[in-house]
């Protein structure tokens with residue numbers, strides 16, 4: 453579904469953010485990307501949809517190689533990739549509904565969306581998605597009236613209305629409290645399962661990643677240090693990814709969180 457071949461990014465400053473990354477993600481797989489600050493996680497996510505231009509290497513998405521596409525072909529390819537950001541990136545003065553519908557921009561064209569003339573089928577789908585993410589009753593609220601968790605739900609609905617094959621998720625829980633973080637991660641993972649979507653989730657919270665995903669990839673200095681099931685993230689492995697730390701505490705936290713989940 454997604455394949456990275458020797459994906460490399462060297463910034464103008466000389467920072468080697470990605471060093472010839474090889475990675476394959478099959479259809480429907482949800483993968484968490486972990487690693488210390490500066491490891492290259494955001495760069496990887498942004499090189500996949502070319503918000504950052506890779507220096508070398510290839511990005512294959514469902515049979516199309518993306519790094520050499522011209523502007524119009526790239527716009528079309530980007531429809532296949534839903535993006536969910538940490539900072540929600542909503543248009544503050546627009547309503548929840550309008551923000552969700554803006555996810556159709558790649559399909560309906562700028563003027564039609566500017567004039568807010570979306571096809572009825574898009575409006576129907578937006579209502580369905582708002583219902584699914586638990587925000588139907590807030591469709592007419594302005595984005596700037598929402599809480600962090602609600603804003604993230606709008607971001608999720610907006611990414612899904614694009615009908616993507618792949619979700620690129622950059623630190624979805626970084627500004628949320630622990631309980632809301634769990635709810636948002638659970639929602640993203642459930643929706644991926646329901647829709648057979650693949651996802652890459654850049655996430656700082658290792659315990660949260662372990663709770664919800666099937667596969668974890670650990671980056672360090674722009675290279676893959678670990679690629680496997682969450683259960684195999686032992687303290688030794690975490691030390692190779694992050695350096696020396698007391699990882700027992702992190703792993704215990706996962707067990708503790710599961711107890712909380714069960715009690716909820």
Ligand SMILES: Nc1ncnc2c1ncn2[C@@H]1O[C@H](COP(=O)(O)OP(=O)(O)OP(=O)(O)O)[C@@H](O)[C@H]1O
Nearest residue numbers: 463464465467469488489490491492493494495496
């Ligand atoms: N626009 C840029 N110009 C120059 N160097 C950059 C730029 N963006 C990132 N870098 C460098 O590339 C490396 C990887 O950064 P990146 O933001 O991808 O890491 P990250 O793992 O996402 O970190 P964090 O978890 O802190 O967001 C770092 O050394 C960083 O300083």
